[in-house]
Amino acid sequence: MDTKKLPKMLYGGDYNPEQWEASVWPEDMRLLELAGMNIATVNVFSWAMLQPTEDSYDFGTLDRIMDMLAGNGIHACLATGTGAHPAWMARRYPDVLRTDFQGRARKFGGRHNSCPNSPTYRKYAERLADKLAERYRDHQALLLWHVSNEYGDQCFCDNCAAAFRVWLREKYGTLDKLNEQWNTGFWGHTFYDWEEIVPPNALSEQWTDTRTNFQGISLDYARFNSDGMLDCYKLERDAIRRHTPEVPITTNLMGTYKPLDYFKWAKEMDIVSWDNYPGMDTPVSFTAMTHDLMRGLKGGKPFLLMEQTPSQQNWQPYNTLKRPGVMRLWSYQAIAHGSDSVMFFQLRRSVGACEKYHGALIEHAGHEHTRVFRECAQLGEELGRFGAKLLGSRLPSRIAIMYDWENRWAIEFSSGPSVDLRYVDEIQRYYGALYEHGYQVDIVSFEDDLSPYGIVLAPVMYMVKPGMADRIERFVANGGKFVTTFFSGIVNENDIVTLGGYPGELRQLLGIWAEEIDALLPGRTNAIVMKDAYGELQGSYGCSLLCDLVHAETADVIAEYGDDFYRGMPAVTRNRFGRGEAWYIASCPEPAFLEGFLNELCRGEGIAPLPGKAPGVEVTRRELDGKSFLFVLNHNDQEAVIRLGEAAGTDLITGAAVSGTVELAGRDVLIVEQFA
Numbered sequence: 001m002d003t004k005k006l007p008k009m010l011y012g013g014d015y016n017p018e019q020w021e022a023s024v025w026p027e028d029m030r031l032l033e034l035a036g037m038n039i040a041t042v043n044v045f046s047w048a049m050l051q052p053t054e055d056s057y058d059f060g061t062l063d064r065i066m067d068m069l070a071g072n073g074i075h076a077c078l079a080t081g082t083g084a085h086p087a088w089m090a091r092r093y094p095d096v097l098r099t100d101f102q103g104r105a106r107k108f109g110g111r112h113n114s115c116p117n118s119p120t121y122r123k124y125a126e127r128l129a130d131k132l133a134e135r136y137r138d139h140q141a142l143l144l145w146h147v148s149n150e151y152g153d154q155c156f157c158d159n160c161a162a163a164f165r166v167w168l169r170e171k172y173g174t175l176d177k178l179n180e181q182w183n184t185g186f187w188g189h190t191f192y193d194w195e196e197i198v199p200p201n202a203l204s205e206q207w208t209d210t211r212t213n214f215q216g217i218s219l220d221y222a223r224f225n226s227d228g229m230l231d232c233y234k235l236e237r238d239a240i241r242r243h244t245p246e247v248p249i250t251t252n253l254m255g256t257y258k259p260l261d262y263f264k265w266a267k268e269m270d271i272v273s274w275d276n277y278p279g280m281d282t283p284v285s286f287t288a289m290t291h292d293l294m295r296g297l298k299g300g301k302p303f304l305l306m307e308q309t310p311s312q313q314n315w316q317p318y319n320t321l322k323r324p325g326v327m328r329l330w331s332y333q334a335i336a337h338g339s340d341s342v343m344f345f346q347l348r349r350s351v352g353a354c355e356k357y358h359g360a361l362i363e364h365a366g367h368e369h370t371r372v373f374r375e376c377a378q379l380g381e382e383l384g385r386f387g388a389k390l391l392g393s394r395l396p397s398r399i400a401i402m403y404d405w406e407n408r409w410a411i412e413f414s415s416g417p418s419v420d421l422r423y424v425d426e427i428q429r430y431y432g433a434l435y436e437h438g439y440q441v442d443i444v445s446f447e448d449d450l451s452p453y454g455i456v457l458a459p460v461m462y463m464v465k466p467g468m469a470d471r472i473e474r475f476v477a478n479g480g481k482f483v484t485t486f487f488s489g490i491v492n493e494n495d496i497v498t499l500g501g502y503p504g505e506l507r508q509l510l511g512i513w514a515e516e517i518d519a520l521l522p523g524r525t526n527a528i529v530m531k532d533a534y535g536e537l538q539g540s541y542g543c544s545l546l547c548d549l550v551h552a553e554t555a556d557v558i559a560e561y562g563d564d565f566y567r568g569m570p571a572v573t574r575n576r577f578g579r580g581e582a583w584y585i586a587s588c589p590e591p592a593f594l595e596g597f598l599n600e601l602c603r604g605e606g607i608a609p610l611p612g613k614a615p616g617v618e619v620t621r622r623e624l625d626g627k628s629f630l631f632v633l634n635h636n637d638q639e640a641v642i643r644l645g646e647a648a649g650t651d652l653i654t655g656a657a658v659s660g661t662v663e664l665a666g667r668d669v670l671i672v673e674q675f676a
Contacts, residue, residue, distance in 0.1 A: 002392070003302060003340040003341075003391040003392055006388060006391060007387060007388055008038065008383060008384055008386075008387045008388055009335070009340060009341060009342065009383045009387075009388070009390065009391060010038060010039045010075070010304065010340065010341035010342070010343065011036060011037050011038055011039065011341070011342050011343070011379075011380055011383050011384075012032070012037040012038060012039035012040050012041070012074070012075075012077075012343055012344070012347070013037075013039075013040065013041060013307065013343040013344030013345055013346060013347050013361065014040075014041045014044060014307065014343075014344070014345040014346045014347060015028070015040035015041060015042055015346070015347040015348065016042075016044070016045075016346065016348070016350070017042070017065050017068075017348075018046055018049055018061050018062075018065070019350060019351075020348070022064070024348075025065075025068055027366075028347070028348060028362065029068065029072045029074075031361070031362055031367075031368055031373070032072070032074060032347065032361075033072065033073075034368055034377060035361060035368075035373065035376050035377045035380045036377060036379075036380020036381055036383065036384050037074065037347075037361075037380060038073070038074060038075055039074060039075040039076070039077055039143065039144075039341070039343065040069055040074055040075070040076060040077065040347065041076075041077040041079060041146055041306070041343065042062070042065055042066070042069070042076055042077070042078060042079065043062055043065075043078055043079045043080070043081045043132075044079040044081065044083060044146070044149050045081060045083055045084050045111065045149070046062065046079075046081040047081040047082055047083075047084060047085060047086055047128065048084075048086040048087065049061060049062075049081075050062065050081055050128065050132075051086060051124070051128060052086075052088075053088060054088065054089075054092065057128075057131060059131075059135055066078070066136060066139055066141050066142075067141075069141040070139065070140040070141035074141065075141060075142075075143035075144070076139070076141040076142050076143060076144075077143065077144040077145075077146050077306075077343075078132065078136060078141075078142055078144070078145055078146060079145075079146035079147070079148075079149065080125070080128060080129045080132060080145070080146070080147050080148060080236050080240075081128065081132075082114075082125040082128060082129070082147070082148045082236065083111055083112065083148045083149035083150070084110075084111040084112075084113060084114075085113070085114050085121060085124070087108050089120065089121075089124065090107070090108035090113075091108070093118075093120040095115065095118045095119065095120050095121075095157075095159055096114050096115055096118045096120045096121045097113065097114075097115065097157075098113060098114070098115050098153070098154075098155040098156075098157060099115075099155055099156045099157035099158075099160075100155075100156065101154065101156065101201045101202055101206075101209065102201070102202045102203075103156065103201060103202060103203040105157070111149075112150070112151070112152055112153050115155045115157055115159055115160065116155060116160075116225075116228040116229045116231070116232050117155070117157075117159040117160045117162075117163040117228055118157075118159055119159070121232075122232060122235055125148075125232065125235065125236055126235045126236060126239050127239075129147070129235075129236035129237075129239040129240050130239040130240075130242070130243070132240075133145075133239060133240040133241075133242070133243035133244055134243050137243040137244045137247075142244070142247060143247070144247065144248055144249075144250065144271075145237075145240050145244070145247055145248065145249040145250070146250060146251065146252070146273075146306075147233050147236045147237055147240070147249060147250070147251040148232070148233065148236065148251055149251070149252060150252055150254055150275065151229045151232070151233065151251060151260060152229075152254065152257060152259055152260065153259065154221075154225050154259060155225075156199045156201045156203075160199060160225075160228070161197075161198055161199050163224075163228060164197070164199055164221065164224050165194045165195070165197055167220075167224045167227065167228075168194070168197065168220065168224075169194065171220070175191055175192065175193075175194065178191065179191060181216060181494040181496060182214060182216035182217055182220075182494070183214075183216060183496060184214070184216075186214075187213070189214065197217075199221055200212060200214065200217045200218045200221050205217055205218060206218055210412045210413060211413075211415070212413050212415075215410065215413045215414065215415075215495040216494055216495055216496075218409075218413050219406070219409055219410055219413060219494070219495050220494075222259065222406075222409045223261070223406065223409075225259060226259065226260045226261045226264065226265075226405070227264075229260060230260075230264065230265055230268060233251055233265070233268065234268055237249050237268065248270035248271050249269065249270050250269050250270060250271050250272070250273045250304065250306075251265075251269065251273070252273050252274060252275050252306040252307060253265070253272065253273065253274040253275070253294065253297075254274060254275055255274060255275075255276065255290040255293065255294065256290055256293065256424050258405070258408065258409075258412075260405070261405040261406065262293075262294075262297055262405065263297055263403075263404070263405065263445040263447070264405075265297075266297035266298050269298075271298075271301070271302075271303065271304060272294055272295075272297045272298050272301075272303040272304070273303060273304035273305070273306035273341075274290075274294045274303065274304075274305070274306060274307075275306055275307035275308070275345070276290070276291070276305060276307070276308045276330075276334060277307070277308065277309065277313060278330075279313075279316060279320075280320045280322070283428075283432070284333070284618065284635050285428070285431065285432045285435040285436070285618075286428055286432075287330070287333065288333065288337060288431075288435060288618060288620075289427070289428055289431040289432075289435070289441075289443070291303075291333070291334055291336075291337035291338065291339070292337055292338075292395075292431075292441055292442065292443045293403060293443045294338075295337060295338035295395065295442075295443075296403070296442055296443035296444055296445070296448075299448070300338075300394055300395065300442060301338075301394075302338050302339065302340040302391070302392060302393070302394070303338055303339055303340070304339060304340060304341040304343070305331075305334040305335075305339040305341050305342055305343055306341070306343050307343060307344065307345040308327075308330065308331070308334075308342075308343070308344055308345070309322070309344065309345065309358060309359040310322075310327055310344050310359045310360060310361055310372050310375075310376055311327060311359035311372045312357065312358065312359040313358060313359070314354065314355055314356075314357045314358040315354075319357070322359075323667075324371065324375065324667075325375075325666070325667030325668070326667060327372075327375055327376070327379070328375060328378065328379050328667075328669070329633060329634075329635065329667045329668075329669060331379055332631065332633060332669045332671075333618065333633055335390065335631070336618070336620040336622070336631035336633060337395065337620060338394070338395055338622070340390070340391050340392070342379065342383065344359075344360070344361060344376075345358065346358065346359075346360045346361075347360060347361045347362060348360055348361070348362040349362065349363055349364055351364070359372065360372075361373060361376050382653050385653070385655075386652045386653070386671075389627075389629075389652065389673070390622060390624075390629060390652075392624055393622040393623055393624035393627075393629065394622065394623060394624065395440060395442075395620060395621065395622055395623075396440070396621070396623055397440040397441055397442045397453070398452070398453055398454040398455065398605070398607050399434060399439055399440070399441050399442070399453060399454070399455045399456075399457075399602065399607060400441070400442045400443070400444045400448075400450065400452075400453045400455070400456045400457070401427060401430060401431055401441055401442070401443050401444070401456075401457045401458075401459070402443075402444055402445070402446055402448075402456060402457065402458040402461065403427055403443050403444070403445065404445060404446040404463070406463060406465075406493070407423065407446070407460075407461065407462055407463045408423040408424065410462055410463045410491065410495050411423045411460060411462045411463075411487070413495070414462075414495075416519070417487070417517050417518075417519040417546060418519040418520075418545060418546060420522065420545060421460070421487065421545065421546065423460055426459040426460045426485070426588070427443075427459055427460075429459065429588070429591075429594065430457050430459050430483075430594065430598070431443075432591070433591060433594035433595045433597075433598050434598055434602075435618070436591075436595055437595060437598070437599050437602075437609050437613065438609035438610045438611075438612070438613030438619045439598075439602060439607065439609050439610070440610060440620060440621060444456075446465055446468055450471065450472070450475040450480065451475065451478070453475075453480065454479075454480060454481065454605040454606075454607060455480070455481045455482075455483070455601060455602065455605055455607065456472075456475060456480060456481070456482050456483070457482075457483045457484075458472075458482070458483070458484045458485075458488070459484065459485045460484075460485055460486070460487050460488060461484050461485075461488040461489065461506075462487055462488060462489075462490050462491060463490075463491055463492070463493060463495070464489055464491070464492060464493075464498070464504060464505045464506065465492075465493045466492075466493065468505075469505035469506055469509065472506070472509060472582075473508075473509050473577070473578075475580070476509060476577045476578060476580035476581065476582050477577060477578025477579060477580060478578065478579060478580065479578070479579040479580045480580045481580055481581045481582075481583070481601060481604075481605060482509070482580070482581070482582045482583065483582075483583040483584075483585065483601070484503075484506065484510070484582075484583070484584060484585075485584070485585045485586070485588075486517070486545075486546045486547070486548045486585065486586050486587055486588065487517065487546055487548070488502075488503050488506065488584075489502055489503025489504040489505060489506035489507070489510075490502055490503070490504060491504075501513035501514065501515065502514040502515075502517075502548070503584070506582075507553075509575065509577055509582045510555060510573070510575050510582050510584045511552065511553050511554035511555030511573065511575030511577075511582070512550050512551060512552055512553060512555050512570065512573050512575070512584055513550070513551050513553060514548040514549060514550045514551070514586070515549055515551070516548075516549040517546055517547070517548050517549070518546065518547040518548075518549065518564075518566070519545075519546055520544050520545060520546070520547065524544065525542045525543060525544045526542075526543050526544070526547055526561055526562065526563045526564060526571075526587060527540045527541065527542060527543065527561065527562030527563050528540065528541045528542075528543050528559045528560075528561070528562070528571045528572060528587065528589055528593060529559055529560050529561070529562040529571070530558070530559045531557060531558060531559060531560060532558075534558060534596075534597065534600055535596060535597075535599065535600025535603065536596045536599065536600065537593065537596040537597060537600065540562055541589055541590050541592060541593035542589070542590040543571070543587035543588055543589045543590065543593075544587070544588050544590075545587070545588035546587060546588060547561065547564075547566070547571075547586060547587045548586040548587070549566050549569055549586075550569060550570045550571075550573065550584070550586050551569075551570070552570050552573055554575055555570070555573035555574060555575035555582075555584070556573065556574045556575070556576075557570040557572075557573055558572040558573060558574055559571045559572035561587075570586065571585075571586050571587055572584070572585055572586065572597075573586075583601075585597075610630065611630065611643070611644050611645040611646070611647040612630060612632040612642045612643065612644055612647065612670075612672075614640050614641065614642060614643075615636075615640075616634065616635050616636035616640065617632060617633065617634050617635065617636070617640050617642065617664070618631075618632075618633040618635060619631065619632055619633075626675060627673060627674065627675055628673075628674045628675075629652065629671055629672065629673055629674075630644075630647050630649075630670075630671070630672040630674065631669070631670075631671055632644075632662075632664060632669070632670040632671075632672070633669050633670075634664045634665065634666060634667060634668050634669070635667070636666050636667075637666045637667065638666045639663055639664065639665050639666055640663075640664050640666075641661060641662075641663060641664075642661065642662040642663070642664050642670065643660075643661050644658065644659060644660060644661070644662060644672065647659075647672055647674065648660070648672075648674070649672040649673050649674035649675075650672070650673045651670055651671060651672060651673075652671035652672070652673045653669065653670070653671055658670065658672055
C-alpha cells in the first residue's frame with residue numbers, strides 16, 4: 001500500500017453502524033468529521049447479516065453504510081466479515097466448529113470459533129469474500145481490504161488431524177524420515193502408518209500448551225496450525241484480488257501473539273496492520289519493541305495501527321482509564337516506530353454484550369462533550385495539520401535483533417532447563433537495554449539479510465535453521481559484531497540436538513563449547529566478574545536464570561563466573577572471526593551490565609544514540625526524501641529537560657522552531673523536522 005499517495009495520515013477506527021438504528025448514522029458522520037477522521041473499518045463481524053441463510057445474501061445494509069461513508073468523504077477499510085460464522089452454519093454443518101485442547105467439541109458461540117481446516121468454512125468464507133469484492137470493487141469509499149479479524153487459537157478436530165497428516169507427508173515424504181526427525185524411538189513411539197498420527201493435545205502428547213512429551217510433533221503442529229490459518233487468509237485474499245488487484249489487502253495481527261508465525265504471514269500481506277492493547281503497567285519499551293517487530297515483518301516498511309482503545313479496555317481484571325494525554329502519547333509512539341495510521345476500536349461504544357465497556361470515540365453519553373472525544377479531536381487536528389509529511393518514511397538502523405516464532409515455540413515446548421525461560425522476555429531484555437540509551441533498533445527474522453547492520457543480536461537462539469550458521473559467519477567475517485546468549489545453538493529446525501557440544505553449529509564462530517547448563521532457582525544469582533574493564537564495565541554484576549558452563553577454545557574470556565563450583569569459568573566471551581567479533585553471554589545479566597555492554601559495543605562500531613534521550617523519554621527517527629523527523633516522547637508525568645544537541649529544526653506539531661535545550665511537558669510529544 002502506497003500511503004504516500006494519501007493527503008494525510010489515516011485516522012479512524014472500527015465502526016459498527018449495523019448495531020444501531022439508521023437514524024443514529026448522520027450524527028456519527030458529524031462526530032467523525034468533528035474528530036478529523038478519514039477512515040472507518042466496517043463489516044468486521046457481519047457474516048450473519050450478509051448471509052442470513054445458506055442460499056441467500058443481503059447486502060442492502062452494507063450498501064447504505066458504504067454509500068454513507070463515501071458521501072461524507074470517509075475511506076472504507078472493508079472487512080470480509082468472516083471472523084465469526086453464522087449460527088445456521090454451525091447447526092447445519094458441525095464440521096465448522098472447533099475442538100479444543102482438551103478434546104471437547106465446541107458449540108456455536110464466541111468468535112474465532114471456526115475450524116481452519118473445515119471444508120464448509122473455507123467454501124463459504126471464500127464465497128463471501130468473492131461476492132463482496134465483486135460488489136464493491138468500484139466503490140468510491142473502498143481504500144483497503146481487511147480479511148477476517150485477529151486470526152488465532154487452535155483446533156484439534158478430525159478435519160485438522162487429517163489435514164495434519166497431509167501436511168506431514170508433504171514435509172517429510174516418508175514415515176522413516178518423520179520417525180527420525182521426531183526421535184520416535186523414544187518411548188516406543190515409532191509410526192508405521194500415517195493414520196496412526198494424531199494431533200498433540202491433552203488427549204495425546206501434551207499436558208499443557210507448553211509441556212509435551214514429544215517436542216517434534218508439537219512443534220510441527222504449531223507450524224501446521226499457523227499455515228492452516230494462513231491458507232484461510234490466502235483463500236479470501238485471492239478471491240478479493242481477482243476483482244480488485246490494485247486495492248491492498250491486510251488482516252490485523254496481534255504483536256508477539258504466539259500461535260502464528262507472523263514473518264511467514266507478512267509475505268502474503270500487502271501491508272502489515274496490528275492491534276495494540278498494552279496494559280497501563282506494560283513497560284513502554286515493550287510496546288516500542290512490538291511496534292518495531294511489526295515494522296520488521298516486511299523489511300522495515302511502514303505498518304498500520306489498526307486498533308487501540310481511545311481509553312479503557314474491557315477484558316483485563318482491572319480496566320484502568322488512560323490518563324489525560326496517554327492516548328495521544330501512545331498514538332504518536334506508534335507513528336514514531338513506523339505506523340502510517342492511528343485507528344481505534346471502537347468509534348461508537350456498543351450498548352450490549354462483552355465490549356459495551358470497551359472505550360470508544362463516541363461514549364454512551366452520545367456526544368462530543370467528553371474528555372475522550374476532546375482528546376481524539378485534538379489528535380485529529382494535529383494529524384491533519386502535518387498532512388502526508390511522514391507517510392512512507394522509514395526508520396534507519398544499524399542494529400538488529402533477530403526474532404523467530406519457531407524458535408520461541410521450540411524453547412517453550414522444551415522439557416527444561418527452566419520453566420522461567422521465556423523467549424520474548426529475553427528479546428525484551430536486550431531491546432530494553434538499547435532503548436534506555438536511545439539506540440534505534442530493527443527486529444528481523446532468522447531469514448533476513450544481515451549485511452545492512454553493524455551489530456546483530458540473537459538472544460537465546462536455541463534453534464539453528466539450515467544455512468543460518470553460514471550466513472552469520474559471513475556477516476561476522478565481513479566485519480559485523482554478533483551477540484548471542486545462553487541456550488543457543490542447541491538444536492536443528494526439528495528440535496533434534498546437534499551433537500558434539502553446545503553451541504552446535506555456532507561453535508566455530510563463537511570459539512567455545514559448553515558442557516552443562518545450570519538452572520538457578522528463583523531468587524538465586526551468580527556473578528559475572530569482569531577480568532578487565534570493557535568500556536564502563538568493571539567489577540562484578542549479578543546474573544540469574546541459566547548459567548552455561550563454557551570452555552573457551554579460540555575465544556577471549558572477558559568475564560568469569562564469581563560463585564559456585566564453576567567459579568572462574570567463562571561467563572562472557574569474544575571470538576575474533578575474520579574482520580568481526582562473535583560474543584557469547586553465558587547467563588542472564590542484570591540490566592546495568594547489558595546497558596553498559598551494549599553501549600560500549602555500539603560505541604566501538606561508531607553507532608551513536610539519538611539526541612534527546614532522558615530518563616522516561618523515548619526517541620526515534622524517521623527519514624524520507626532528504627528529511628528526517630526526530631520523535632521525542634515524554635512518558636513521564638512530569639516535565640523533562642531535553643537536550644537536542646545539533647538536532648535543530650521545526651516542531652512538526654506546533655510549527656515552532658526548536659533547538660538546544662527544550663522543556664517538554666509530561667506526556668507530551670516533540671517531532672523535530674530537519675533537512676538532511
